[in-house]
Amino acid sequence: MAEPPHVRALIVSAFDDFVRHQNIDQFLSVVSARYTEGTLERLLCSDDARTRRAAVMALGHLGSFAVNDALARCLSDPDPSVRELAHHALWAIWFRADTPSHNARLEKVRECNARGRHELAIRLASDLIEHAPRFAEAYNQRAIAHFCLDRFEESVRDCVQALVYNPNHFGAMQGMGQCLLRLNRREEALGIFRRACKLMPYNHDLKQWVEVLEAEAEGR
CATH class of the missing domain: 1.25.40.10 (Tetratricopeptide repeat domain)
Structure with a gap:
C-alpha cells in the first residue's frame, strides 16, 4: 500500500534540506520524530527516487537488522544514488547488528x-x-x-x-x-x-x- 502524499513529502523535504546544508543531525531528528522503521521500509518501494533515497539514508542511520532484506533489494534499484546509499546503509547496519x-x-x-x-x-x-x-x-x-x-x-x-x-x-x-x-x-x-x-x-x-x-x- 502506497503511503499518503504528505508522508512522502515530509521526508523528501528533510532530505532536500540535508542535501543543501549537509546537516545529518537535523535530518535524523525530523525523521526519527515522524517515521517508524516500518514506514521507512515501505517508502523504499516508492515510485519517486528522492523518496527512496531519503528512506535508504534514514534506515542506514536509524534502521535495525530487520530491514536488511529490504535494503538489499535496493542494490538493484534503477536509480544509482539509491544503490550507492543502500551499499553504505547495509554496511552501517551490519556493524551494529548485535548488542x-x-x-x-x-x-x-x-x-x-x-x-x-x-x-x-x-x-x-x-x-x-x-x-x-x-x-x-x-x-x-x-x-x-x-x-x-x-x-x-x-x-x-x-x-x-x-x-x-x-x-x-x-x-x-x-x-x-x-x-x-x-x-x-x-x-x-x-x-x-x-x-x-x-x-x-x-x-x-x-x-x-x-x-x-x-x-x-x-x-x-
Whole structure:
C-alpha cells in the first residue's frame, strides 16, 4: 500500500534540506520524530527516487537488522544514488547488528584490520564469535584478516559462515570469490560471483568476472 502524499513529502523535504546544508543531525531528528522503521521500509518501494533515497539514508542511520532484506533489494534499484546509499546503509547496519557491547568489540576488529594487525584481528574476532556466534560481520572481518595473511581456505570458511547468518552480505560473496580464484577453484568462484551479480546487477566488476569465468568454462 502506497503511503499518503504528505508522508512522502515530509521526508523528501528533510532530505532536500540535508542535501543543501549537509546537516545529518537535523535530518535524523525530523525523521526519527515522524517515521517508524516500518514506514521507512515501505517508502523504499516508492515510485519517486528522492523518496527512496531519503528512506535508504534514514534506515542506514536509524534502521535495525530487520530491514536488511529490504535494503538489499535496493542494490538493484534503477536509480544509482539509491544503490550507492543502500551499499553504505547495509554496511552501517551490519556493524551494529548485535548488542552495543558486541558492536564495540567488532569495531576494534575492524580497526585492527585497517591497521594491518591481522593476527590480532583474528584473535579478537574469534573471541567475539564465541560470545556472538550469529554475528555475521564478525565472521566477515575474520575472513578479511585471513585473506590478508594469504590463508584463503580459512577465509572461505568464514565467508560461508557470514553468508549463513546474512545471505545478503555482498562483501563476503566478493571476498569468497577472490579467495576461490586464488585457490584455483574457478567454477565455485563463478557460482558465488553469479550470486553476487543477482544481488547487484549493476556492478560492472562482478559482471566482468562472470563473463571471464563463463568464457573459461565454455572453453574447457
